Amino acid sequence: MGATYALGRFVLAPLARLIYRPRVEGKANVPRSGAVIFASNHLSFIDSIAIPIASPRPVHFLAKSSYFDGTGVSGWASREFFTAIGAVPVQRGAGQAALAALDQQRMLLEEGNAVALYPEGTRSLDGRLYKGRTGVAFLALQTGAPVVPVGLIGTDKAMPVGARMPSLNAKITVRFGEPLDLSRHGSADSGKARRLATDDIMDAIHGLSGQELAGAYNEAPASTPIERIKQVLPHERR
Numbered sequence: 097m098g099a100t101y102a103l104g105r106f107v108l109a110p111l112a113r114l115i116y117r118p119r120v121e122g123k124a125n126v127p128r129s130g131a132v133i134f135a136s137n138h139l140s141f142i143d144s145i146a147i148p149i150a151s152p153r154p155v156h157f158l159a160k161s162s163y164f165d166g167t168g169v170s171g172w173a174s175r176e177f178f179t180a181i182g183a184v185p186v187q188r189g190a191g192q193a194a195l196a197a198l199d200q201q202r203m204l205l206e207e208g209n210a211v212a213l214y215p216e217g218t219r220s221l222d223g224r225l226y227k228g229r230t231g232v233a234f235l236a237l238q239t240g241a242p243v244v245p246v247g248l249i250g251t252d253k254a255m256p257v258g259a260r261m262p263s264l265n266a267k268i269t270v271r272f273g274e275p276l277d278l279s280r281h282g283s284a285d286s287g288k289a290r291r292l293a294t295d296d297i298m299d300a301i302h303g304l305s306g307q308e309l310a311g312a313y314n315e316a317p318a319s320t321p322i323e324r325i326k327q328v329l330p331h332e333r334r
Contacts, residue, residue, distance in 0.1 A: 112149050115264060116254070120150045122272035122304075126244055128153055131205040132275070135232050135297050136246035137225055137305045138214035142255045142262055143248055147212050150270035156204055157212040161185040198235070205239045212246075215297055216314050221257055225298070225307035226314040233293035237284035243297055245273035247304025271304040 126132070134147055134155060148155045164175045164185040178185075184200060204211050213235070215228030236243050247270075254266035276296055282289035302309060 112145070116149075116266075116268055118146060118150055118268040118270055120270050120272075122274075123150070123152050125272045125274050126152050126210075127242065127275060130208050131239060131241040132210045133205070133232065133236055133241050133243045134210060134212040134246050134272075135215055135228075135243050135301065136212060137248055137301050137307065138216050138219045139223065139248055139252035140219065140255045140257070143214070143219075143251050144212065146248060146251055146268055146270055147246060150272075151210070153210055155210045155212050156184055158184055158200065198231075201235055202239060205235070205241045215294060215301070218314050219257060220252075220307075220310075220314065222310075223252060223307065224310040225302055225305060226310045227312060228294045228298040228301075229313070230287075230290035230294045233278060233281075233290045233297060234284050236278050237281070237289060237293060240279065242275035242277055244275050245297060245300035245304055247271040247273070247301055247306070249305060273300050273304050276300060 134151070136143060136147060144157050144159070147157075159178050164178060165171070166175065184204070201211055201213070213232045215232045216226045217229050220226060232243070235241070249269040249271070250267050253263065254268055255262040278293040278296060281293045281296075284290065
């Protein structure tokens with residue numbers, strides 16, 4: 097990730113911790129090396145900042161390519177900021193773009209990195225925990241990477257959906273759960289294995305976040321394999 101990421105890791109992250117003083121629990125549960133997937137609930141835009149700040153190791157996540165494509169001073173600032181917190185640009189779309197994004201995540205894991213994903217697919221607007229989509233489980237079963245469940249609390253108060261700037265008064269808690277070995281469920285090619293593994297992930301997230309369960313998907317279930325891949329990738333609620 098170069099000098100910009102190093103700056104974010106060693107300068108910006110400590111500064112953010114100083115300002116917000118997040119409560120971090122279960123840090124010892126995070127493997128210090130090797131591939132790992134952080135699977136988290138999703139309440140706010142700043143979730144993708146809170147996890148890297150709290151993690152004891154670098155974390156990468158996919159962000160919309162538009163955050164990196166801007167021009168002028170604002171475009172430069174956006175590009176530098178997202179690079180500094182470990183974001184990897186992804187072109188969101190159908191067909192080849194969605195498959196390429198999945199390949200990016202798989203390559204990061206095969207290189208021994210940590211990646212963060214949201215099984216719900218998009219942010220919860222009402223604070224409830226929605227059903228998980230099977231893309232995260234598919235990636236875990238395919239690569240053999242353990243899944244560390246993450247429960248975020250208070251990020252929706254720090255920056256509610258629609259807010260232009262974060263609040264400096266909110267209290268944020270980041271809880272890392274014990275790593276999940278999902279291989280017992282079977283192959284990534286099995287729909288049943290993916291569903292059972294996803295349910296294990298969501299149960300662990302629920303135990304950490306304490307959210308009310310919605311019992312439904314945050315968006316209508318996808319009807320095609322490409323749509324299912326797209327729903328796991330980063331996208332914003334309007």
